[in-house]
Amino acid sequence: MKKLLYLPIVLLLIASCARGNGLYTETRVIMGTYITITLDRSGMTDDGLAKAAGDAFARITKVDNLMSTYKPMSNLSRINTNSGIAPILADPEVIENIDDASYVSSLSGGAFDITVGPLVNVWEIGSKKAHVPSPETIKKTLPLVGWRGIVVDKKAGTVFLKKRGASIDLGAIAKGYASDRAVAALLEDGIKGGIVACAGDIKVFGKKPDGSAWSVGIQNPRGPEGSVIAKLPLTDMAISTSGDYERYFFNDGKRYCHIIDPHTGYPASGLMSVTVLAKDSWLADSMGTTLFVLGPAKAYALALKHPELEVLMITDSGKILATGRFKGMKIAPVPAGS
Numbered sequence: 001m002k003k004l005l006y007l008p009i010v011l012l013l014i015a016s017c018a019r020g021n022g023l024y025t026e027t028r029v030i031m032g033t034y035i036t037i038t039l040d041r042s043g044m045t046d047d048g049l050a051k052a053a054g055d056a057f058a059r060i061t062k063v064d065n066l067m068s069t070y071k072p073m074s075n076l077s078r079i080n081t082n083s084g085i086a087p088i089l090a091d092p093e094v095i096e097n098i099d100d101a102s103y104v105s106s107l108s109g110g111a112f113d114i115t116v117g118p119l120v121n122v123w124e125i126g127s128k129k130a131h132v133p134s135p136e137t138i139k140k141t142l143p144l145v146g147w148r149g150i151v152v153d154k155k156a157g158t159v160f161l162k163k164r165g166a167s168i169d170l171g172a173i174a175k176g177y178a179s180d181r182a183v184a185a186l187l188e189d190g191i192k193g194g195i196v197a198c199a200g201d202i203k204v205f206g207k208k209p210d211g212s213a214w215s216v217g218i219q220n221p222r223g224p225e226g227s228v229i230a231k232l233p234l235t236d237m238a239i240s241t242s243g244d245y246e247r248y249f250f251n252d253g254k255r256y257c258h259i260i261d262p263h264t265g266y267p268a269s270g271l272m273s274v275t276v277l278a279k280d281s282w283l284a285d286s287m288g289t290t291l292f293v294l295g296p297a298k299a300y301a302l303a304l305k306h307p308e309l310e311v312l313m314i315t316d317s318g319k320i321l322a323t324g325r326f327k328g329m330k331i332a333p334v335p336a337g338s
């Protein structure tokens with residue numbers, strides 16, 4: 001497993017998750033990161049809470065088993081190794097993610113593109129082997145990227161990548177999707193309120209046992225882990241942060257992060273972090289990455305066109321760009337620079 005992601009959005013309540021507060025909390029490592037589930041204990045027995053959390057973790061594990069590129073036998077890995085060779089039967093959840101990703105690709109002019117897999121592989125950001133590839137390598141890799149090269153046959157239930165060597169990476173959408181699936185399981189099990197946090201992809205539902213909203217903090221992209229630039233009360237919303245401080249490396253004083261511009265083949269720059277609020281976690285997750293790729297000006301213009309999203313962006317120079325409820329909110333200053 002590579003370096004575990006720390007939580008770009010900080011669950012402020014974690015320290016107070018003792019039983020006496022009416023909360024149940026459990027953390028597991030899945031998808032290479034920490035997943036924390038926090039539940040309102042109201043009306044539930046200890047066994048009922050443990051079962052509900054277990055059911056939610058099982059949904060997340062299912063996403064991991066189907067969609068991990070770190071597992072050679074996952075459904076997604078089999079689609080990737082068969083690129084240019086043969087269509088592969090795909091689980092409906094994999095097809096749902098690919099459909100959702102295509103929607104985000106089309107609304108962003110391809111800034112979001114799950115076929116970045118080959119570029120992710122040549123940069124190896126997040127591993128000890130991370131390095132700046134030669135311009136020739138980038139040039140050779142770029143033609144393999146392009147979301148329109150994914151063929152989904154819904155009738156047959158298959159996915160086919162047209163180009164040999166192409167590959168799909170769902171790293172920017174499937175953690176959000178997993179949060180959505182986990183919350184659905186918790187509601188089915190009768191939980192009244194809670195939080196599912198797949199690292200920085202968080203979904204909250206209902207309220208705290210005292211009837212107040214859950215409180216979520218946003219990580220300072222240049223501060224120590226756990227330092228926040230803003231706190232916001234949330235009910236029935238998803239929030240995701242994409243940042244350049246999670247998986248990155250420095251070369252000649254320049255920071256290279258794991259979010260890649262599919263048009264240039266190089267890591268995106270111009271923003272330190274993007275936080276997106278939306279109803280669904282898959283959308284908040286994928287749009288955080290999308291806006292990060294687009295850079296400040298284009299991202300802000302796109303955010304203004306989508307009132308279903310509320311966005312907080314911090315540029316490289318520490319400037320705040322905000323829409324929705326983030327506008328006018330007190331945000332702690334972030335120093336400019338790498």
Ligand code: FAD
Nearest residue numbers: 002031032064067068070112113171172174242259260289
């Ligand atoms: P986000 O901004 O949400 O996503 C960035 C990631 O999306 C990149 O790392 C890349 O994979 C992809 N991406 C980059 N550019 C683009 C683009 N332009 N368009 C679309 N996608 C892009 N990590 C491990 O170390 N070990 C594991 O075992 C492991 N298993 C995983 C299993 C699953 C099912 C998933 C979804 C992820 C797994 N990860 C694992 C990956 C890890 O958790 C990722 O770093 C994480 O998904 C990136 O999320 P983020 O919130 O930091 O960034």
Ligand code: MG
Nearest residue numbers: 172285286289
């Ligand atoms: Mg994301």
